[in-house]
Amino acid sequence: MSGPRLFTVEEATHQAYDIFLELAPNNLSDKDVEEFNLHREELGFIEEDEPDEQWQDFVALEIEPEHFIQVLVGLEFDNEDVLFAKILISRDKDAPFCHILWKESE
Template identity: 85%
Template sequence: MTGPRLYSEEEVTHQAYDIFLELAPDNLTEQDVEDFNQHREELGFIEEGEPDDQWHDFVALEIEPELFVQVLVGLEFDNQDILFAKILISRDKDAPFCHILWKESE
């Protein structure tokens, strides 16, 4: 028996970023979207890694680290980072899943 067909971490990171760009106007303030668009070329970051424990509070899934990637999207300033979205995305081609925790409005 073969295991699940998986996207690479790079592929799901690109997918997560595309989803972020598509949904950001509906989930972030106009100012946040403006700030991100203005500064993303020089200050933007996209980091992928293993999902952290916080996801257990938000999704009712067994989060197997080899099947999911956590992607952070934000801006990196000298004095602080601004995290706009924390994304949990599935690598399994046959079981698509994506959940986003958006930056809180201030």
């Protein structure tokens, strides 16, 4: 029996970013959305990595590092980075899953 069919890290990262763009207006303040849209071309970043331990506090499933990636979306300013979303997304084509931790409103 073969293992799960997985999206590439790049495919899953693109999916996570698309979901971020779709849901950001409902989950971020108008000010944050405006700031992100204004600066994303020159200062925006999308980083993918293995999921960190924090996710176990938020999701009730076993996070296998080869089946999930963590994607960070934000802006990189000279003095500080602003993280708008931390996304956990499944790479398993047959078990879609996505959970987003949004930036708190100020």
